[in-house]
Amino acid sequence: MEDKAKKPKTSKSNYKNKRVAPRKEVEPLRVTFMASLNNLAKIAKNCQIVEASASGLLLTVLRDDLIPASLRGNLNLDCLVGDRVYLKVEPMNIEISGEIRRTKFLGKQGFHIAVDYSEDAPEYWRECLMDFLPKPGEFDQETQ
Numbered sequence: 001m002e003d004k005a006k007k008p009k010t011s012k013s014n015y016k017n018k019r020v021a022p023r024k025e026v027e028p029l030r031v032t033f034m035a036s037l038n039n040l041a042k043i044a045k046n047c048q049i050v051e052a053s054a055s056g057l058l059l060t061v062l063r064d065d066l067i068p069a070s071l072r073g074n075l076n077l078d079c080l081v082g083d084r085v086y087l088k089v090e091p092m093n094i095e096i097s098g099e100i101r102r103t104k105f106l107g108k109q110g111f112h113i114a115v116d117y118s119e120d121a122p123e124y125w126r127e128c129l130m131d132f133l134p135k136p137g138e139f140d141q142e143t144q
Helices: 123-132 138-143
Strands: 024-036 042-052 056-061 084-089 094-105 111-117
Touching (some): 024 056, 042 084, 042 111, 056 094
Antiparallel strands (some): 024 042, 042 056, 056 111, 084 094
């Protein structure tokens, strides 16, 4: 008799804590700003994309780069989860829209903010973007 482990059932409520696709570490890319699509207010400036996947991006944001004073004074950014946002990625000159799925306080390093791409972003576009994002150290190799 085989002992089969039961897999936990997934529900939509668990989705916000699940990563849908494996992440790839990337050379930090500067995001000029992150703005809300709900009211067009800027949320943060000078963020960095540090990891990417076919489902979304992981950004690092310093406390000083949060624009609303109410966010700078908090130890968590959970109030942003579920907000639809767009990002201006400067080196690639593109704008990406998505939804904030998770946030995490990192201490002096600031915060991690995970943004999933908008549902209308085609899967092939997401895969191509993954190929174009530079790997860590890739810029250093090109200059040598």
